Amino acid sequence: MxxxxxxxxxxxxxxxxxxxxxxxxxxxxxxxxxxxxxxxxxxxxxxxxxxxxxxxxxxxxxxxxxxxxxxxxxxxxxxxxxxxxxxxxxxxxxxxxxxxxxxxxxxxxxxxxxxxxxxxxxxxxxxxxxxxxxxxxxxxxGSEELKAQWLTGLVTGETCGAMALTEANAGTDLGLLRARAEPVGDGTYKVTGTKIFISSGDQDFGNNIVHLVLARLPDSPAGVKGISMFLVPKFLPAEDGGLGARNTMSVGALEHKMGIHAQPTCVMNYDEAIGWLVGEPGRGLKAMFTMMNNERLFVGIQGLGIAEAAHQKAANYARERLQGRSSDNTRAPVPIIEHADVRKMLLEGRAFLDAGRALAVWTAMQMDIAARHPDPEVRSQANGMVLLMTPVIKAAFTDMGFETAVKAQQVFGGHGYIHEWGMEQFVRDARITQIYEGTNGVQAMDLVGRKLPMENGDLMARFLTLVESDLAAADGSPFAAQLTEALVPLRRITQALVAQKGDVEALGAAATDTLRLVALVSLGWMWVRMVRACEGEDSAIARKTRAVAGYFFARMLPQVHALATQIEAGPETIMTMDAELF
Amino acid sequence: MxxxxxxxxxxxxxxxxxxxxxxxxxxxxxxxxxxxxxxxxxxxxxxxxxxxxxxxxxxxxxxxxxxxxxxxxxxxxxxxxxxxxxxxxxxxxxxxxxxxxxxxxxxxxxxxxxxxxxxxxxxxxxxxxxxxxxxxxxxxxGSEELKAQWLTGLVTGETCGAMALTEANAGTDLGLLRARAEPVGDGTYKVTGTKIFISSGDQDFGNNIVHLVLARLPDSPAGVKGISMFLVPKFLPAEDGGLGARNTMSVGALEHKMGIHAQPTCVMNYDEAIGWLVGEPGRGLKAMFTMMNNERLFVGIQGLGIAEAAHQKAANYARERLQGRSSDNTRAPVPIIEHADVRKMLLEGRAFLDAGRALAVWTAMQMDIAARHPDPEVRSQANGMVLLMTPVIKAAFTDMGFETAVKAQQVFGGHGYIHEWGMEQFVRDARITQIYEGTNGVQAMDLVGRKLPMENGDLMARFLTLVESDLAAADGSPFAAQLTEALVPLRRITQALVAQKGDVEALGAAATDTLRLVALVSLGWMWVRMVRACEGEDSAIARKTRAVAGYFFARMLPQVHALATQIEAGPETIMTMDAELF
Missing domain, CATH: 1.10.540.10 (Acyl-CoA dehydrogenase/oxidase, N-terminal domain)
Structure with a gap:
């Protein structure tokens, strides 16, 4: 199973x-x-x-x-x-x-x-x-010295890594964190504090674990500008480069979680643990964010990966499970994949998965171009696309990934609720991806508040130009015509949101629905490209691509227009109710 | 907590x-x-x-x-x-x-x-x-004899009840079940078979438990017509009316479930257990369905109840949890209920909960009228409304209930994923309500395949007449105007589906989205009535009602039009793909 x-x-x-x-x-x-x-x-x-x-x-x-x-x-x-x-x-x-x-x-x-x-x-x-x-x-x-000491271990995985950001009262708002670091005088620091939700905080693989810990230096300002990053290893380095003394950090508890039970998510206590400053003092959050963009893409991909696994099992089950009669009433029992409602649940998942994977690969290619292309202008343009897509992939892929896992579980009926069949685990595991590395609400605010205003507010327009060039190439396709129509509200909404820069209420009210709208358009773009790429072919992939694209355009893209109506209703109906009435 | x-x-x-x-x-x-x-x-x-x-x-x-x-x-x-x-x-x-x-x-x-x-x-x-x-x-x-023996115990709860329908290979399709019952000759039967997913199958309350078991009599036809219902008690009745000998039924295992862990969901083995026939031979499924309508409403209400509890905790948390800055940038940290995205998640839940409760109460009132009104015509009309609303409440309330629980969990950020905060339990518990007592897909097929064709296809029209009379009474309200517009596609789609009676593919393709559309319209109806009921008032409930209704009409009802587009796309994009390509 x-x-x-x-x-x-x-x-x-x-x-x-x-x-x-x-x-x-x-x-x-x-x-x-x-x-x-x-x-x-x-x-x-x-x-x-x-x-x-x-x-x-x-x-x-x-x-x-x-x-x-x-x-x-x-x-x-x-x-x-x-x-x-x-x-x-x-x-x-x-x-x-x-x-x-x-x-x-x-x-x-x-x-x-x-x-x-x-x-x-x-x-x-x-x-x-x-x-x-x-x-x-x-x-x-990191400094050259730190890199020489630690980087090969981390790159190869001989040493493991963990990120220690969150504290009980500082989650989304890291500016509130209290962990502190005192300089020892020999270039090291004593790091003290308690962190929660530390994935991979400890394990029994027999190797060293490097924690990157956010903490405050003495006399640092309040808020995010007072946060620095420290490298705090489980074992201090021995003279010979091997594992030396145990650092004064310990696992206070493992979190009792809804899912990812095999993953030791730790409450970590640092008790004057020896650490080294990474980067400049007060720039810890910025350093953490370098990495967080990649982590966010990684989490989006987790959403996709779990959903693919759940979907596969559901499709296999639906081909084997016999219940009910054929639609022409001549055969019974039949595999439930013959029933329209079961097919619909599976198509909904497949319509996300295949186009989502394509969008993820396209975004990763932009990362490669941004990192390696000889022309700095090309690099910068590709990087803009990565920045735009990061919150979309993190949030939309984990939301749709969760929805796909839930639908896949539903295909199993009562068995879906039973542990041994494996489906309920996918749902529990997928749920964390919508929460960690910045909740999906935070991603949506990142999209509308930070990403849309980039490049003088033209970042989305530049993305839509790419989309349009593919639509022009697919001229005559009904899918392309339908997507062209969907670009109209997206362009209008983007312009409105860029004009509302700084209006936190207007942006917050629009954020989640706008991210979903961008995701649907982006998936539609990939469906147009995929259909075009296998035009005239009769392979299994070509037949699947055409069929699933048909579903996407008939049954999912129309949501764009409802989303646009909702977004354009503005913040009034959201901001007016007194807090005690909720 | x-x-x-x-x-x-x-x-x-x-x-x-x-x-x-x-x-x-x-x-x-x-x-x-x-x-x-x-x-x-x-x-x-x-x-x-x-x-x-x-x-x-x-x-x-x-x-x-x-x-x-x-x-x-x-x-x-x-x-x-x-x-x-x-x-x-x-x-x-x-x-x-x-x-x-x-x-x-x-x-x-x-x-x-x-x-x-x-x-x-x-x-x-x-x-x-x-x-x-x-x-x-x-x-x-039941016969008068059976009622005299058992009914007072069950009505008062001195005796507990359980329903034993499902078998490993017979879930939605009960016609496949294999449990059998042999007449003993003294009016009792020996019931043999294994049933799964039996809620409340056993417990330690010290009382008797009556199982209503579906099984086949010898020589009964295949399929649902061969199914009869038997009353099989844990303890046979003693001469003095107390608990007599233990019947030959046992709990083979407890199911390992995603949630409702406190509930002993049993695999039950009946090994020539003594039982009594309830109702006529071969009519067991019909007898079970009498009760199942009420059970389905009950499950819909479970969805609502869990969601209300989850929502309350989320709203309380959002009023207390301090993160981030106020929208005018003058205060920090502020209660997260000030943030638009958090408010939106909570309003979405509230917009379902209050109107959902109203719709449930209205439906229950129809049940009372159907059971007690002196005029048989009035009784019959009320019963029609109950039949129409049963699948809608079961499926839409459990889907929206689950969504509400998920959003409430999201309000807690990382803490929502941690067991001790109680939110992840709501999500795990809510999930079963979408599955048991007929999956929500089965409910949707019941709506479009069985309920819409009732009363010569006029059942929905009769419901919409009721809605319209309230809209006429609320004439001039922008909410009423918006809901009037939403009735247009619903009426059109209903007529089309009634005309397609028997076309299982067309109905199956439309079922789930149609049920959601009916639910949105019904909730909108209740919002119009609630707003009108507190017109001019300044109580907390009146202010809440107006504010949440505003959200519902701005942000949720617009989905009706996307749903209509999706439904009217028909079954083609759903039915064409080969089973092996999913």
């Missing part, structure tokens, strides 16, 4: 036929050897690892859960070995800097690896995910 | 100002002593019981869970005593037949009691809920 087949053929289709990996990415400096064909081989290897080594640990991992006894964290059976195998196979460092032991492969492959790992075992995926994030923050902000 | 305040003031507002309880219900035969004022007193008592005795057991009940050891089921600490107190206070028999020990109060009060109990502790509420259901089935279909 735990079988999961990463959709490698769909991924290859995107790279070769839809998004021109060879033309866009294999031509970038440092990617000369990375053809779409080679990428496909890498993905097949990754798929094998995910399906054979990670997926089988998912359900038992949920049952056993991570545990804390006598101050020691243990992960479920099989996790330590799986992590060591994952490191050894080079997967942690797939897109890492080769200077520090990484393989230097494009983000485009990383994001597809991340989807597979998340689909197979999202609790496991947080270990390498946070490790790569810590590596990236250190690479961008 | 477990505090829950049943919204008695809102309930009184509905009975006295909106829905004319005194004029509609207190005038019915048998209800002469039941004024709205008296009803309010009963509800206040019920609220106290729910808040003080049931709500405090909810979170600990989830943690401890029901258990099975050596064949014996134990419920969490406090449950047996709470059940005995509930029986003693007369709550099980609130609307039960006075001839058999019930209080004979209207359904209208029962449904509000059910909401409170579900909000306080949905796992607990299944014990009396299924008991009342069993009583009702027995009252309608």
């Amino acid at each position: 735990t079988s999961f087949t990463p959709p490698v053929d769909d991924m290859r289709f995107l790279l070769t036929q839809v998004l021109d990996f060879d033309g866009q990415i294999a031509t970038l400096p440092g990617c000369e050897d990375v053809s779409a064909e080679f990428a496909g081989e890498v993905l097949s290897e990754a798929a094998r690892f995910a399906a054979e080594k990670l997926a089988p640990l998912n359900l038992p991992g949920d049952e056993q859960g991570a545990a804390l006894e006598d101050g020691k964290v243990t992960t479920p059976e099989g996790f330590p070995q799986a992590y060591r195998d994952f490191v050894e196979a080079g997967w942690v460092g797939l897109s890492g800097n080769p200077e520090f032991g990484g393989q230097g492969l494009p983000r485009t492959l990383q994001i597809l690896l991340d989807e597979m790992v998340s689909g197979a075992n999202v609790s496991f995926g947080l270990f390498p995910g946070l490790t790569s994030g810590a590596a990236e923050a250190l690479e961008h902000h | 477990t505090s829950f305040t049943p919204p008695v003031d809102d309930m009184r507002f509905l009975l006295t100002q909106v829905l004319d309880f005194d004029g509609q219900i207190a005038t019915l035969p048998g209800c002469e002593d039941v004024s709205a004022e008296f009803a309010g007193e009963v509800l206040s008592e019920a609220a106290r019981f729910a808040a003080e005795k049931l709500a405090p057991l909810n979170l600990p009940g989830d943690e401890q869970g029901a258990a099975l050891e050596d064949g014996k089921v134990t419920t969490p600490e406090g449950f047996p005593q709470a059940y005995r107190d509930f029986v003693e206070a007369g709550w099980v028999g609130l609307s039960g037949n006075p001839e058999f020990g019930g209080q004979g109060l209207p359904r209208t009060l029962q449904i509000l009691l059910d909401e409170m109990v579900s909000g306080a502790n949905v796992s607990f509420g299944l014990f009396p809920g299924l008991t009342s259901g069993a009583a009702e089935a027995l009252e309608h279909h």
